[in-house]
Amino acid sequence: MKKRNVKFYLAIYFKIISQDIKSKLSYRVDFIISTMGILFTNIAGFITFWIIFKNFDNINDWNYYEILFLYGFSLMALTPTQCLFDNNWNLRDYVYSGDFIKYCFRPIDLYFYYISEIFDLKGIGEFMMGVGIIVYAWINLKYSVTILGILALIVMWIAASLVMAGIMNIAAATCFWMNNSGYVMVTVFKFTEYTKYPIDIFNKGFRIFFSFIIPIAFVTYYPSMVVLNSHNLPILTIIAPIFSVLFFYISYRIWMFGASRYNGTGT
Amino acid sequence: MKKYLVLIRTGIMDKLNFRVSLIVTFVGNIIYLITIYFLWKAIYLSSGKETVNGMTFNDTMIYLVLATALFNMMEIFLVWYMGNQVRSGKIVFDLIKPIKFGLYMFFGQLGEVVVNFVVIFLPTVVIVYIVTGGGILAGKNILLFFVAMILAFIINYCINMLVAALCLFTESSWGINIMKEVIVSVLSGKSIPLAFFPNSIKSIVELLPFQAVYNTPLTMLINNNLSVENYVKMFGMQILWLMVLLCGAVWFWKYSLRRVTINGG
Amino acid sequence: MEIIELINVKREFKILNRREGIAGGIKDLFSRDYRYLSAVDDISLKIKKGEIVGYLGPNGAGKSTTIKMMTGILEPTSGKVLVNGKEPYRNRIENAQDIGVVFGQRSQLWWSLPLKESFKVLKEIYQVSDKDYKDMLDLYMSLIDIKNLWDKPVRQMSLGQRTLSDILAAFLHNPSVVYLDEPTIGLDVSMKSKIQEFIKGLNSQKATTIILTTHDMGDVDALCNRIVIIDKGKKLYDDNIENLHKMFGMYRIMKICFSKDVGELDYDSLKDKAAELEKELQENFSGDDMTVSVDEGWIDILMNEEDVSLMEVMNFIQSKQHIYNIKLEEISTEKVIKKIYEGGTIL
Incomplete structure (x- = not known):
């Protein structure tokens, strides 16, 4: 028996994903409608944002392009959760109907097996839009382009994505404890809309809340500072990569704990 | 009539069974409202102006708080439900019940909305009233608001029913639902008061049915300088859209069912 | 192992x-x-x-x-x-x-x-x-x-x-x-x-x-x-x-038909008849686990041959009503299991 290491899991993951994408592409109507849905959401978000800036020219001394950058970054940070962790949205139904049990008999990590089942292509449109907005904002902000800057942005993007996935892990895992956790997911997901705004509009209490309780500030604001405020990095930006790994791991443990508890109730 | 009362009762009981969801929705809303409070406070502070587009910071907050409460009260998951039923094939069981599907869903939803009104909307109005020291008028406008709210609920239901019928044709209910939600939430004035919209857009949005869902009842509740002419115009708009959408929804539902049954689903 | x-x-x-x-x-x-x-x-x-x-x-x-x-x-x-x-x-x-x-x-x-x-x-x-x-x-x-x-x-x-x-x-x-x-x-x-x-x-x-x-x-x-x-x-x-x-070897099912044409009997009247017969049998015979049920025009009597005699039961019924047709069957696994579930006894 070979050891089940990262390589083993990656091999399985790519096997499943490549097959899944192949078969998904044969359902083109669904793909097009879903992608349109995602683009609609983002265009609407953009309109909201544009209307605000039609009436006011800055928010807390953040100008239009800086806020736009945050907006683009948040879209990019949401994409991996959308693409790779989408099965979390179905968790409630599986648990409620008892079908969740069918995931429990494979000799691999339960969370991995569950999450790997679905790869959601429609997030790609969102990602492209995010990249487009960031490039547009970057040009208008007249920042220089350096390899180090781009590398730092990529690292921060991964960190931000991990935090976002972690938040949704925990929100989804609530269904192991309560009946109608759909509300928890919807509610938590709504907050991500507010990741787009700079954290310094809040008072101290809520800054702490959004940094450490529901850490949406780590999804956009802190990671973005690596570009927007590169000369004076906040401490939380520096620790963001470590924080994100830790946070994701904790969310994974909570999810797994919930799963074992769920089986214990015999429903 | 009795069977409809039973449906409403079932809706109420379903809702009560989910105490956690009530608590979560409540806490979620509080945090959400705090977020928009800070956001708009920052916006107003940065602008250095007291009034923008005829609305002070207080006006904007009252509007947004009540819009959120109204939205939560009237939120129905019809499209989502339809999508699931169609995908699992369980829709057949709904269709063979000896009661029209549209009415069946309507009264079930009504039950939930009644609970939502008591646990979400009413407390919000009372709190806003106390906090703002009478920021909401209490007079004949309450009555008018009620009428507008009921019309708004039916309009909202018809919009949902129209979109839900689309689910009979495609399994992509997710995409359809999210598009509907986005359109309603932007064009109804739920996210940003219509007063902030640029004039050209505003004049178009005012002709659409979506603003009749949130903007109309809220304006009646909050604004104290409405002329009789304003009321007539707003109610007229609501009733007009209600009739159009009701006929549209009934027709489209029948049409879709026929199309789908002919094709054998 | x-x-x-x-x-x-x-x-x-x-x-x-x-x-x-x-x-x-x-x-x-x-x-x-x-x-x-x-x-x-x-x-x-x-x-x-x-x-x-x-x-x-x-x-x-x-x-x-x-x-x-x-x-x-x-x-x-x-x-x-x-x-x-x-x-x-x-x-x-x-x-x-x-x-x-x-x-x-x-x-x-x-x-x-x-x-x-x-x-x-x-x-x-x-x-x-x-x-x-x-x-x-x-x-x-x-x-x-x-x-x-x-x-x-x-x-x-x-x-x-x-x-x-x-x-x-x-x-x-x-x-x-x-x-x-x-x-x-x-x-x-x-x-x-x-x-x-x-x-x-x-x-x-x-x-x-x-x-x-x-x-x-x-x-x-x-x-x-x-x-x-x-x-x-x-x-x-x-x-x-x-x-x-x-263990249930002594159990037999006696299938009785009271009419020439099975199709002309309706289920409800047969069911009433079965219930009546069950009551009578339990009054007249000592076997307390005798049950009577209906199976597509036939009436099934489940009995334990250790307790009651087949012939006696048949004669008893014959004395009340004309029997048109009769069959004997071994008990099926399904019926055995059903008896165990119903009895709830540990064997």
Whole structure:
């Protein structure tokens, strides 16, 4: 028996994903409608944002392009959760109907097996839009382009994505404890809309809340500072990569704990 | 009539069974409202102006708080439900019940909305009233608001029913639902008061049915300088859209069912 | 050698009492009231390698709880479960490597992938070597025709094809134990027997131990050498089917028809007649477990020949009414099981 290491899991993951994408592409109507849905959401978000800036020219001394950058970054940070962790949205139904049990008999990590089942292509449109907005904002902000800057942005993007996935892990895992956790997911997901705004509009209490309780500030604001405020990095930006790994791991443990508890109730 | 009362009762009981969801929705809303409070406070502070587009910071907050409460009260998951039923094939069981599907869903939803009104909307109005020291008028406008709210609920239901019928044709209910939600939430004035919209857009949005869902009842509740002419115009708009959408929804539902049954689903 | 061993296994659950009505719903918002339920109550069991065991019991008897403990996703409240000498819940993943599980109506395969692609993924997950994989597929081909399934995505399969695919997938890594939960539920007769033959073939070729839970006595008769019956968490019976029949060997079913044309009798009047007859028989004969039921125009009388004489019963009925036709039958496994469930006695 070979050891089940990262390589083993990656091999399985790519096997499943490549097959899944192949078969998904044969359902083109669904793909097009879903992608349109995602683009609609983002265009609407953009309109909201544009209307605000039609009436006011800055928010807390953040100008239009800086806020736009945050907006683009948040879209990019949401994409991996959308693409790779989408099965979390179905968790409630599986648990409620008892079908969740069918995931429990494979000799691999339960969370991995569950999450790997679905790869959601429609997030790609969102990602492209995010990249487009960031490039547009970057040009208008007249920042220089350096390899180090781009590398730092990529690292921060991964960190931000991990935090976002972690938040949704925990929100989804609530269904192991309560009946109608759909509300928890919807509610938590709504907050991500507010990741787009700079954290310094809040008072101290809520800054702490959004940094450490529901850490949406780590999804956009802190990671973005690596570009927007590169000369004076906040401490939380520096620790963001470590924080994100830790946070994701904790969310994974909570999810797994919930799963074992769920089986214990015999429903 | 009795069977409809039973449906409403079932809706109420379903809702009560989910105490956690009530608590979560409540806490979620509080945090959400705090977020928009800070956001708009920052916006107003940065602008250095007291009034923008005829609305002070207080006006904007009252509007947004009540819009959120109204939205939560009237939120129905019809499209989502339809999508699931169609995908699992369980829709057949709904269709063979000896009661029209549209009415069946309507009264079930009504039950939930009644609970939502008591646990979400009413407390919000009372709190806003106390906090703002009478920021909401209490007079004949309450009555008018009620009428507008009921019309708004039916309009909202018809919009949902129209979109839900689309689910009979495609399994992509997710995409359809999210598009509907986005359109309603932007064009109804739920996210940003219509007063902030640029004039050209505003004049178009005012002709659409979506603003009749949130903007109309809220304006009646909050604004104290409405002329009789304003009321007539707003109610007229609501009733007009209600009739159009009701006929549209009934027709489209029948049409879709026929199309789908002919094709054998 | 024992492959599965249950030693005084017990499992309890906490259950919420919901109150009734709207007022009850409001009360539930503020206080909750729990009770405890023993789903599995002191069960001991030994299963040898290569056995096919029918694990039977009415709904809610504790079958799936036992299966959950054997598969390692649930820990007993007390007692011990051993599979291959290890406690499965202490190491779920290690145990999972060596078992296969099938739920009749919950496909574990990837919904949108063609069967062959699902198999390739499973091959990776279970780390099956190329040779073993090929051997197993060859064995499959020799037992059953799967060509028409091979390129089909699971979502396009019929229920029968889907179940068959799930069974194929469960045996793919040559596990030592396979748990089958209602594998033939909802299937037509020909698919049922096809699946039964296939399972039997695999069991004899690979000596796979099979635990089968089902409500279908056809499955039990076709597959199981041994059955275990539980109810309310307690073990009622644990032996082979022949002994079960022997135990009820003195039971006979006398089928009586009162009319020339079976079709002209309507069900309701027959039912009334049966109830009346049951009452009369119980008054006149000592056998207290005589039951009378209706079966498509015939009236079935279940009786124990140790207690009552067949001829006496027949004469008694004849004296009241003209008998047009009469048949005698051995009791079926299904009827035996039903009697055990109803009686609830430990044999």
